[in-house]
Amino acid sequence: QNISKTKKSAKLEHPSLILTKSGVEKIKANLGSVPLFDRTLATVQAEVDAEILNGIEVPIPKDFSGGYTHERHKKNFLIIQKAGVLYQILDDEKYAKYVKDMLFQYAKIYPTLPVHPQTRSYARGKLFWQCLNDSNWLVYTSQAYDCVYNYLTEKERNYLEKDLFRPFAKFISVDNPQFYNRVHNHSTWGNVAVGMIALVMDDSKLLETALHGLKKDNIDPNAKDNDGGFIKKKGQKVGFLANLEEPFSPDGYYTEGPYYQRYAMYPFLVFAEALQNVKPELKIFEYKNGVLLKSINTLLNLTDTEGNFFPLNDGQKGMSYFSRELVSAVDIGYYYGGNQTDLLSIAKDQGEVLLDDTGLAVAIGIRDGLETPFVKKSINLTDGKNGDEGGVAILRAPGSKEDLTLVMKYSAHGLSHGHFDKLSFSYYEGGHEVLQDYGMSRYVNIQQKGGGNYLKENTTWAKQTIAHNTVIQNETSHFKGDFETGSSYHSEKYLFDVSNPKVQVISATESNAYPGTTLHRTQAIIKQDGFENPYLLDIVKINSETENQYDLPFYYFGQIMSTNFKYNVPEVLKPLGSKNGYQHLWNTGEGKSDSGNAKLSWFNKERFYTVTSVVSNEDELIFTRIGAKDPDFNLRNDPGFMIRKKNTKDTYFVNLVESHGHYDPVVEIATNAFSSVKNLKIAYSDEAYVAIQIETNSNDNLFLFSLKDSSNTSKHQIKIDNKTYEWIGAYKLTEINK
Amino acid sequence: QNISKTKKSAKLEHPSLILTKSGVEKIKANLGSVPLFDRTLATVQAEVDAEILNGIEVPIPKDFSGGYTHERHKKNFLIIQKAGVLYQILDDEKYAKYVKDMLFQYAKIYPTLPVHPQTRSYARGKLFWQCLNDSNWLVYTSQAYDCVYNYLTEKERNYLEKDLFRPFAKFISVDNPQFYNRVHNHSTWGNVAVGMIALVMDDSKLLETALHGLKKDNIDPNAKDNDGGFIKKKGQKVGFLANLEEPFSPDGYYTEGPYYQRYAMYPFLVFAEALQNVKPELKIFEYKNGVLLKSINTLLNLTDTEGNFFPLNDGQKGMSYFSRELVSAVDIGYYYGGNQTDLLSIAKDQGEVLLDDTGLAVAIGIRDGLETPFVKKSINLTDGKNGDEGGVAILRAPGSKEDLTLVMKYSAHGLSHGHFDKLSFSYYEGGHEVLQDYGMSRYVNIQQKGGGNYLKENTTWAKQTIAHNTVIQNETSHFKGDFETGSSYHSEKYLFDVSNPKVQVISATESNAYPGTTLHRTQAIIKQDGFENPYLLDIVKINSETENQYDLPFYYFGQIMSTNFKYNVPEVLKPLGSKNGYQHLWNTGEGKSDSGNAKLSWFNKERFYTVTSVVSNEDELIFTRIGAKDPDFNLRNDPGFMIRKKNTKDTYFVNLVESHGHYDPVVEIATNAFSSVKNLKIAYSDEAYVAIQIETNSNDNLFLFSLKDSSNTSKHQIKIDNKTYEWIGAYKLTEINK
Ligand SMILES: [Ca+2]
Ligand SMILES: [Ca+2]
Ligand SMILES: [Ca+2]
Ligand SMILES: [Mg+2]
Ligand SMILES: [Mg+2]
Ligand SMILES: [Mg+2]
Ligand SMILES: [Mg+2]
Incomplete structure (x- = not known):
């Protein structure tokens, strides 16, 4: 489709962005008969009425x-949007008047408003400390303006457009090209802000600027943003469509990760909805094979069983599909994506809907009992514009109590919010983290903590490789922690195979993080007799041209129960290292094992967990706790366990992670409190194959794996202890021939 | 009443202990019409049927x-009791046969069974490592025997009594007087075990032994149990009635604390129920002014809003009124205590009932909608046999989100499970701990952790004064940590006044913990304008004959948000001290404040908290984390904050603890994130009075307190800044005269 062929609409109706004239009529006709819609309406009305009572506050901007x-202006744009909608649905002029009065107050101050006094941002706003938040404001306010458009006189509209909306749009675009003209969630907000107001004002030139960016920008090609991300690559396309084209993979994975995908979903989808309403000929929902609708399903799959997003890259834990952005996404996805009934069960869980045509459809679907469960399956999500820049794999398997979920990350860097965490993973049981990704070091919008912005520990700790459950060579982060280098590479998928629900496998390689060293990590969720729950088998094969130190940490939660090895705890705690994140780790104990296995059991949330690792008697077994060199107590003091191999070229890390048993302090009975693994060993290894032996008290199994040929039709054969093992396809789990 | 005047029953009916013939008939008549009873019955039947399918296992005892x-024999006695009940209710002989078969297996091994191979206990059992668990077995098994009594032939009964029950009862009593003949929860279990089997066998001599103990015991007066508790004081009464008489205060507070009260409730109440059924002339429920029934209400009041017991003394956190002992207690309390309808709401919450006359009555009450809310009020619970050995005060006040609850402990020591924690407190918001009592250092029944028994850190940390939110002098625990000394004293109530719901006060003194030093702690929960929630005002007045160091720690949870003072974090962490618990604390930072106030804010469970303390610029402000010198990782690594005053004779600690605001990671908006206290100071102090000034941005108040006269009619007058303040009664909260 050719996006530039947009027709000038005859005479634009209002409202037309998220509400339409016909939609409003349908809503009015259904009032009182669609419980979830009515409930949401009542809640929103109560909230807006309280604000109207409180009176309008438009303070001179000052705070972070x-x-x-900051919080007042944020509240204003959220409320004004709701007031606009209420005016349309309830026909009560007090809401229109509230919108008008507030817009007039903004129009009064805007022309003389200087740039925001806080200087931290690479693109300072006027109402807020960064253009990003100013753009948020305009995205919401445009909707309010659309709703009261016909309530205002032409003179009033002219005044608002001249003194507020046009200069506002100019400020976040022409005056801040380094913010507006790039591929980044910031720019998406900027583009959509301009695009939304352009649609209301029916200004096709401005809309063009939103869709395709500014023609000229003079951005310094070396300029960076606050997070160290480059502003713009040479020749890069910009504008809304480029922001839709590039960061989304064909699978709908957004390269910055789910936390920012969630944040970006709102402008993407609300603008898509508005474009669909005003410019249906653009067929925006079909763009890039319907990537926008696909991305909603992808995002819902990037959550634990409680709906919390996996905190990949910079992500604040606790953000979930209960956020307002996901309410929008689910409703819009249902309405424009062919009424997928499993979305209704998410919407029902969310307990609220959009007060527009999409929310009404969802609420009617729920009222009529159409919902089906949203089943999260094991899934592989490619990264990169063309889906060829690695990805994120999620393996899920039902356990005795809750689902076990592995999140394995072998993606591209993820723009400026990316972490140096190639081949890292996190592991969940239901909504609990078993082995965590630290997430980001930031308390979003909590002023006491650095104004609610990124803390320095986000750079010195959270982004560093040691903050992740992956291999660190020579106490140096992947790509030496250099953003530019890291952004040039991605890991490669070797195998993703979930065809057998009892043995689900993801395998990927990374050969650029440490030049001269190749990492090949294979992780399998295996359901096997003798184990209460599926277990995680984790095999990292390392080949290097040089001798190195390799560390593999596991960040668990809870209380250590036992080890099968001796260790010593120090009299004083010292940091484990001096840089690359190691300076933030206290060394809380060290041991070695001469049994061939290191076993650590811990207890958390009424359950037992054990990691069993193949180790040599040279391997150092190190206990850690996060929190050293943390002068402002910014870090969480979480524990970790690390296996360290020194002076090694080629080697393996092999680990098996079990969830087992239960202990409820009310009943005080511990069941299945011990690991089922009697012995774990590498039974075979050469260049092409590895075989892991998993011995329990009741059986003895081999996990056979082809390292060089991932085809599912190739035949393989190896000999172990003079027994021959044959298999077809990359892997096989089999009993030991006796 | 004269307990020894028990009549020999004509011919004892069976069942007669917890089930009665008439009760069984009533149950049968109601089957299918009382939902909660039917549901419980179905659950129990499914559980017992599964065990019958599994087959009987009576292993030779070996484990901790x-x-x-251990766990198998424990499961056996729980299941056999249920099987007996099912036989009575369902008339299905398979249950009687199961009971009979299992009893026969026990009777077969018992005569030749040696004492348990594990040697840790001061009173080793035969089936279990301690007589305590053997007694548990007999308490439950007696009930099973009662239920199948008439199913068995006289010959079978004779065999079981001769080879199993009589030698079993003799072993835990005559053969282990150090276990049986004392006042302690252990002995209660022993007495009840013997009493229950005596009732089934209709053996009044044995019953006499249960009620009044052994006549002779030859216990060494210096002997101690595993917890360091003395076995027996000279001249002490023993047996069930003495165990009822002594540890319960007239208010029904059990001196060992709620965790052990819960544990002891089962034998106390099940035996009382059986005595009431078989020997109603004993009027056991009227004993000591009905203390048994009173104690049920007391115990329910010793819980947070989610029903978890406050972990005073040795208490494992998470134990709650959902435990089976409390199901018994609530049902028995309802049935024998005059059908208190608020107990029904607890029973409804518990979701199960006893399968006996009491449970049926409760389930019928719930079916008929009779329940009323169980309202926990502010309450003062005296400790000591006569209620004159201090106590525990609980102050509760509704907050903007959940109740705020203060638990202040000024009790006696609490026998061998007591902690050295005079005038300590813990603080709750709903079911969350704001300032914690550490509880015990033990993982009950988790074998990996020291066989599930008390860990050495229970002595070196959990019992020590520094593990509590109270004053420690010269880094030495109260009573120098000596159990015998501590057991000789108790704190004294000065004032408990909750007549004004806006200013609730508990005040108590302690003059024996540190000879030559008097501690007087006053805590008030105050609801005042300018604060979102009630706050806790905490005033500790110290008078000493000598110069000392005083430490006052606060054990909070969560992440530090901010301080109003400068501090430094060390490059290496060192323990804060070398003994009395200090060896377990890492010193994680130190600061001083020259503003007169030290303010620490933290964030936990989506809420903000701030403690504001009056400090001099000499006071050391120390951050800590538990976990030093912990070679087996037994301790939880919780944070703390401590105020230290050095070289001081008389002084005050004055603190104000606020809960304020909210932050939800889904919404990412922080509300009321800052403390409302602008300044806190001691506006006046002399020997008789103290006045604390609490200044906020909107008001300025004084808390006036009389330290020497707690009468509520006395008149007081002091002058502050040439203004005169007059009040009646011990305290007054008033605005500053301006
Ligand atoms: Ca990360
Ligand atoms: Ca304690
Ligand atoms: Ca709780
Ligand atoms: Mg950024
Ligand atoms: Mg969760
Ligand atoms: Mg004991
Ligand atoms: Mg709980």
């Missing part, structure tokens, strides 16, 4: 996020 | 708690 002026 | 033989 978390501070009064 | 958490190990197979």
Whole structure:
């Protein structure tokens, strides 16, 4: 489709962005008969009525996020959007008047408003400390303006457009090209802000700027943003469509990760909805094979069983599909994506809907009992514009109590919010983290903590490789922690195979993080007799041209129960290292094992967990706790366990992670409190194959794996202890021939 | 009443202990019409049927708690009791046969069974490592025997009594007087075990032994149990009635604390129920002014809003009124205590009932909608046989989200499970701990952790004064940590006044913990304008004959948000001290404040908290984390904050603890994230009075307190800044005269 062929609409109706004239009529006709819609309406009305009572406050901007002026302006745009919608649905002029009065107050101050006094941002806003938040404001306010458009006189509209909306749109675009003209969630917000107001004002030139960016920008090709991300690559396309084209993979994975995907979903989808309403000929929902609708399903799959997003890259834990952005996404996805009934069960869980045509459809679907469960399956999500820049694999398997979920990351860097965490993973049981990704070091909008912005520990700890459950060579982060280098590479998928629900496998390689060293990590979720739950088998094969130190940490939660090896705890705690994140780890104990296995059991949330690792008697077994060199107590003091191999070229890390048993302090009975693994060993290894032996008290199994040929039709054969093992396809789990 | 005047029953009916013939008939008549009873019955039947399918296992005893033989024998006595009940209710002989078969297996091994191979206990059992668990077995098994009594032939009964029950009862009593003949929860279990089997066998001599103990015991007066508790004081009464008489205060507070009260409730109440059924002339429920029934209400009041017991003394956190002992207690309390309808709401919450006359009555009450809310009020619970040995005060006040609850402990020592924690407190918001009592250092029945028994850190840390939110002098625990000394004293109530719901006060003194030093702690929960929630005002007045160091720690949870003072974090962590618990604390930072106030804010469970303390610029402000010198990782690594005053004779600690605001990671908006206290100071102090000034941005108040006269009619007058303040009664909260 040719996006530039947009027709000038005859005479634009209002509202037309997220509400339409016919939609409003349908809503009015259904009032009182669609419980979830009615309930949401009542809640929103109560909230807006309280604000109207409180009176309008439009303070002169001064504070960072978390501070009064920031939070007030944020509340204003959220409320004004709702007031606009209420005016349309309830026909009560007090809501229109509230919108008008507030817009007039903004129009009064805007022309003389200087740039925001806080200087931290690479693109300072006027109402807020960064253009990003100013753009948020305009995205919401445009909707309010659309709703009261016909309530205002032409003179009033002219005044608002001249003194507020046009200069506002100019400021976040022409005046801040380094913010507006790039591929980044910031720019998406900027583009959509301009695009939304362009649609209301029916200004096709401005809309063009939203869709395709500014023609000229003079951005310094070396300029970086606050997070160290490059502003713009040479020749890069910009504008809304480029922001839709590039960061989304064909699978709908957004390269910055789910936390920012969630954040970006709102502008993407609300603008898509508006474009679909005003410019249906653009067929925006079909763009890039329907990537926008696909991305909603992808995002819902990037959550644990409680709906919390996996905190990949910079992600604040606790953000979930209960956020307002996901309410929008689910409703819009249902309405424009062919009424997928499993979305209704998410919407029902969310307990609220959009007060527009899409929310009404969802609420009617729920009222009529159409919902089906949203089943999260094992899934592989490619990364990169063309889906060829690695990816994220999620393996899920039902356990005795809750689902076990592996999240394995072998993606591209993820723009400026990326972490140096090639081949890292996190592991969940239901909504609990078994082995965590630290997430980001930031308390979003909590003023006491650095104004609610990124803390320095996000760079010195959270982004560093040692903060992740992956291999660190020579105490140096992947790509030496260099953003530019890291952004040039991605890991490669070797195998993703979930065809057998009892043996689900993801395998990927990374050969650029440490030049001269290749990492090949294979992780399998295996359901096997003798184990209460599926277990995680984790095999990291390392080949290097040089001798190195390799560390593999596991960040668990809870209380250590037992080890099968001796260790010593120090009299004083010292940091484990001096840089690359190691300076933040206290060394809380060290041991060695001469049994061939290191076993650590811990207890958390009424359950027992054990990691069993193949180790040599030279391997150092190190206990850690996060929190050293943390002068502002910014870090969480979480524990970790690390296996360290020194002076090694080629080697393996082989680990098996079990969830087992239960202990409820009310009943005080511990069941299945011990690991089922009697012995774990590498039974065979050469260049092409590895075989892991998993011995329990009741059986003895081999996991056979082809390292060089991932085809599912190739035949393989190896000999172990003079027994021959044959298999077809990359892997096989089999009993030992006796 | 004269307990020894028990009549020999004509011919004892069976069942007669917890089930009665008429009760069984009533149950049968109601089957299918009382939902909660039917549901419980179905659950129990499914459980017992599964065990019958599994087959009987009576292994030779070998393991500690958490190990197979221990857990199997424990499961056996729980299941056999249920099987007996099912036989009575369902008239299905398979249940009687199961009971009979299992009893026969026990009777077969018992005569030749040696004492348990594990040697840790001061009173080793035969089936279990301690007589305590053997007694548990007999308490439950007696009930099973009662239920199948008439199913068995006289010959079978004779065999079981001769080879199993009589030698079993003799072993835990005559053969182990150090276990049986004392006042302690252990002995209660022993007495009840013997009493229950005596009732089934209709053996009044044995019953006499249960009620009044052994006549002779030859216990060494210096002998101690595993916890360091003395076995027996000279001249002490023993047996069930003495165990009822002594540890319960007239308010029904059990001196060992709620965790052990819960544990002891089962034998107390099940035996009382059986005595009431078989020997109603004893009027056991009227004993000591009905203390048994009173104690049920007391115990329910010793819980947070989610029903978890406050972990005073040795208490494992998470134990709650959902435990089976409390199901019994609530049902028995309802049935024998005059059908208190608020107990029904607890029973409904518990979701199960006893399968006996009491449970049926409760289930019928719930079916008929009779329940009323169980309202926990502010309450003062005296400790000591006569209620004159201090106590525990609980102050509760509704907050903006959940109740705020203060638990202040000024009790006697609490026998061998007591902690050295005079005038300590813990603080809750709903079911969350704001300032914690550490509880015990033990993982009950988790074998990996020291066989599930008390860990050495229970002595070196959990019992020590520094593990509590109270004053420690010269880094030495109260009573120098000596159990015998500590057991000789108790704190004294000065004032408990909750007549004004806006200013609730508990005040108590302690003059024996540190000879030559008097501690007087006053805590008030105050609801005041300018604060979102009620706050806790905490005033500790110290008078000493000598110069000392005083430490006052606060054990919070969560992440530090901010301080109003500068501090430094060390490059290496060192323990704060070398003994009395200090060896377990890492010193994680130190600061001083020259503003007169030290303010620490933290974030936990989506809420903000701030403690504001009056400090001099000499006071050391120390951050800590538990976990030093912990070679087996037995301790939880919880944070703390401590105020230290050095070289001081008389002084005050004055603190104000606020809960404020909210932050939800889904919404990412922080509300009321800052403390409302602008300044806190001691506006006046002399020997008789103290006045604390609490200044906020909107008001300025004084808390006036009389330290020497707690009468509520006395008149007081002091002058502050040439203004005169007059009040009646011990305290007054008033605005500053301006
Ligand atoms: Ca990360
Ligand atoms: Ca304690
Ligand atoms: Ca709780
Ligand atoms: Mg950024
Ligand atoms: Mg969760
Ligand atoms: Mg004991
Ligand atoms: Mg709980």
